[in-house]
Amino acid sequence: MNATLEAFKTRAEAVSAEVHRFTGRQEALAFILGFLREAGVSAAPQCGAVWVAGTFLDGTVQAELHSQVPGISFDVTQEASAAAKVGVSQLDWAIARTGTLVQDATAVEKRLVSSLPPIHVALIGTDRILEDMGSVLQHLRPDQFNYISFITGPSRTADIERVLTIGVHGPEQLLIVVVDEFDRVTP
């Protein structure tokens, strides 16, 4: 494992995120589908998963995913996100030094899936993990993007007696799936 990825994993896990790494997209996809099934995602009410499709799904037939795990929806609205169990989205960059995920979240559905459902699955390419905030900001200039989100671990508070509590308003579980060959479409 390269040093940047290693550092990212250590820092992200220190703030209660889970990090899983895969070489290819197919493996990663199989893992995610398995995770969704295990989390109880189904077509029943309040059990859905909302997925903001990104390049990770290029070449994948969305209907097929749906048939494998009924309950996955690619039509992300506020209503659907508020009722969903899991939100899945693709992140743009990550910061090794702090275990942070960074996203151009101008499209509001990207924010909805990472804040309303109790579980957030975040997809990121290994080569997208950079050293620090400065290097990320060189790629994501706010003058070009209306909303940039930095996410470090699941939602937390320590407002009651300074006792650390995970999952206040945002997700209580953050699953980060790192994929080496993120952009390569496997036949």
Next chain:
Amino acid sequence: MHAESEILFRDSAAKALLDPQLRANFRRAMDGLVAKRRAQFPDPKDLQDLRDLSTAIRSRSLLNLPALLEKLEKSCTKNGIKVHWAETCEQANELILGLLQARGAKHLVKGKSMVSEEMHLNAFLEAHGIEALESDLGEYIIQLDGETPSHIIMPAIHKNKDQIARQFSQKIKDAKYTEDVDELTAMARRVLRQKFLDADAGLSGVNFAVAETGTLCLVENEGNGRMSTHVPPLHIAVMGLEKVVATLEEVAPLYAILTRSATGQAVSTYFNLITGPRGNDEKDGPQEVHLVILDNGRSRIYADPQLRATLRCIRCGACMNHCPVYTRVGGHAYEAVYPGPIGKILTPQIEGVGVRHDLLHGSSLCGACAEVCPVEIPIPDILVRLRREATHEDPSSNVVGKGTGRTASEDRAWRIWAGVLKRPAIYRLATWFATRFGWALPASAPLIKSWTQFRTKPVPARRSLSERMRAEGGRHD
């Protein structure tokens, strides 16, 4: 002379000291925060470098304040964020009420904002039939009891979990009694989640505003700030006018030192850079973003080269966590929106050094605040300056309430003192009495008592200096 409605910190602090529960709550919390901060800065040199940089950035922003604010307005406007200026809290409240009423909004959900506390926005909106609900867990807890924040970062830190358990079981519908912090948090989450989805408008504070790009930066852990800014259709952000910085590059070090000084976190869970409302092709998210910039005495503070340092503050709360006074009496004793050391210099500058005269003296000037402040605000120096302002009417100063902090008895005492010093015969007589009989004065005598209550009584020397000089052959040139 002495301002009428004076609020005495001395009295409220004395009361707080008698509450062992309150003291224990604060002691525990502050010790924890101090240790967590220390762990974030293992290398004193790194810390000092970061403080130097942060201080320089904040000082430079203030130096160019008017130009930066103009630029911020221009950039925001270009991005579709509407900027409003408010000189007073009343104006800011009216402005926000107007925005809400024009859109028929009845339910406002709020992220954490100290400026909105400063404006007493909630009470104002409630009086006009608009529900303003706090969504930060700590703010929500204190709102249930109609309290004010006791700490700028941890507003409900004066309560322990038993107190919150009782409060929730009484005030939240269908809530069962539990002291489990996870369950308490889940309860608040459930209530607030529905409120988020039903809200017509969201309000947030601003940690830093970037002039160059027109970006509002929001630092938070819970996710309520994000939700307040993208679930409801209208987003209103409020900030004090000092919050502006020139570029995004300047934000990175400030953000790094803010979270580490405040809660001892390397970064916060969420950090949002908001540069505009939703795009035309979006289905959800705020259609409008408004920024209300509040003055409320800040431009007056800005005009004074020494006091200007007050505005460098990034509201991290480290000064209160480390203050020996604050950790013992807690935030409410200050009877002010901003408690602790920063509050001691900010509140009198906003409300008047006369009415809050007592606050200026509730400090031993130990300097712990200035030692930890990430932007090196010389709080003790400013306290000393304001103490002087409170009793002297310096024509060149523009401090509110200058010269109104002197009490009638204090004034009389100084006049008598001056009278004695001006007349050598009386002075000699007085020192003769003091040296001969001073020891006999009881420590419980009226004027002496206020000194001897907490200190031993000083015993005057047997002979005055000039008597000894004469007797021992010293020369009086």
